[in-house]
Amino acid sequence: MDQKDILFKQIFDTNSKKIFHLCYGYTGDADTANDLLQETFLKVWQNLDKFRQKSMISTWIYRIAVNTCLTYLRTEKRQAKDELTDSIIENRVEEFSEKNEQVALLYQSISKLEENDRLIITMVLDELPYNEIADISGISEGNLRVKIHRIKQKLTELYNQHARI
Amino acid sequence: MQEFKDIQSLWQSHSVEVKISSGEMLEQAKKEVNAIRTKSLFNIGGMVGSFAAISATLLYFDFNSWTTTLGIGIIILAVAIYTIILYREHLLISKNDFTENPGIFLGKLRQYQLSRYNLYNKLYWFYVIAISLGFILFFLETLQNLGSAMQLSIVMFTVLWMAFCATILRKAFIKREKERIDLLIEKFERIDAQFKGQ
Numbered sequence: 415m416d417q418k419d420i421l422f423k424q425i426f427d428t429n430s431k432k433i434f435h436l437c438y439g440y441t442g443d444a445d446t447a448n449d450l451l452q453e454t455f456l457k458v459w460q461n462l463d464k465f466r467q468k469s470m471i472s473t474w475i476y477r478i479a480v481n482t483c484l485t486y487l488r489t490e491k492r493q494a495k496d497e498l499t500d501s502i503i504e505n506r507v508e509e510f511s512e513k514n515e516q517v518a519l520l521y522q523s524i525s526k527l528e529e530n531d532r533l534i535i536t537m538v539l540d541e542l543p544y545n546e547i548a549d550i551s552g553i554s555e556g557n558l559r560v561k562i563h564r565i566k567q568k569l570t571e572l573y574n575q576h577a578r579i
Numbered sequence: 580m581q582e583f584k585d586i587q588s589l590w591q592s593h594s595v596e597v598k599i600s601s602g603e604m605l606e607q608a609k610k611e612v613n614a615i616r617t618k619s620l621f622n623i624g625g626m627v628g629s630f631a632a633i634s635a636t637l638l639y640f641d642f643n644s645w646t647t648t649l650g651i652g653i654i655i656l657a658v659a660i661y662t663i664i665l666y667r668e669h670l671l672i673s674k675n676d677f678t679e680n681p682g683i684f685l686g687k688l689r690q691y692q693l694s695r696y697n698l699y700n701k702l703y704w705f706y707v708i709a710i711s712l713g714f715i716l717f718f719l720e721t722l723q724n725l726g727s728a729m730q731l732s733i734v735m736f737t738v739l740w741m742a743f744c745a746t747i748l749r750k751a752f753i754k755r756e757k758e759r760i761d762l763l764i765e766k767f768e769r770i771d772a773q774f775k776g777q
Binding site: 423431434435451513516538540566569 | 582589
């Protein structure tokens with residue numbers, strides 16, 4: 415195994431779970447999230463030599479993942495929101511429990527947000543520092559704070575709305 | 580009524596499992612390209628086999644008429660030219676590693692698709708005409724000692740088989756191959772666009 419393979423393995427093992435969660439939060443579907451995860455890390459592999467250490471490697475990978483998610487849905491012209499709701503319900507039927515139901519509700523609520531908001535809130539939920547999210551999403555930190563505040567409110571509102579139904 | 584911090588802890592308590600390892604991931608991505616390469620190699624292998632089998636008839640059978648030799652010669656030539664074209668197409672996709680440079684690979688893949696399209700359209704008809712002419716010349720001697728019914732059956736079978744290959748089989752093959760390469764191109768376009776966006 416050469417140096418690049420070893421480095422890639424380390425990077426994959428450290429970041430894959432978070433990236434998968436991001437993709438899952440964005441699509442609400444494990445299979446699609448898996449495809450997006452693979453596409454993201456394929457790009458990481460191909461561009462590893464070009465990575466200049468200007469930012470943290472996790473930030474760089476997140477940026478690739480965010481762009482992958484956005485490009486994927488736009489290219490495919492998918493109606494993510496509708497598909498999401500159905501697939502979440504299907505996926506969760508077999509493992510019904512109170513907690514799973516709450517998780518399904520959460521994904522359903524996330525799916526009602528705008529594409530960019532969905533990705534931002536996923537990173538917030540994963541407790542990424544604000545400066546890193548700003549770097550990944552290309553929004554100034556000041557604007558991002560306002561945006562995050564609004565998305566948090568919207569998500570909480572949506573979640574509580576769904577929970578009441 | 581839930582607060583955002585409750586939602587956040589719910590999110591964090593939901594553990595996700597990544598079902599793929601780094602090694603498997605690269606392997607899987609490469610598999611799709613390899614499937615097309617393998618198919619292309621099998622195609623060439625089949626043509627080389629046909630070339631060898633038809634050439635062997637000239638070596639192991641003693642034909643009296645020049646028409647038979649000419650017929651077999653035409654078939655051999657057509658098969659050889661077609662095989663060379665297939666091999667050149669194969670080189671388009673086999674010489675490039677998509678993990679090294681997806682942009683170049685994408686260009687080659689498009690070139691391959693266009694070349695395949697020409698091969699199964701314009702060039703295919705030249706191939707069919709050459710093979711048909713070859714068979715006609717070949718049958719002049721080889722069928723002359725058979726009964727009329729047998730002659731007719733062999734000629735009919737050959738004509739029907741070639742018509743089937745040139746219509747239904749060819750169209751199905753073109754459609755399947757186009758869908759497969761389109762999917763691959765679409766995937767690499769997405770990857771390529773992503774690089775440009777970085």
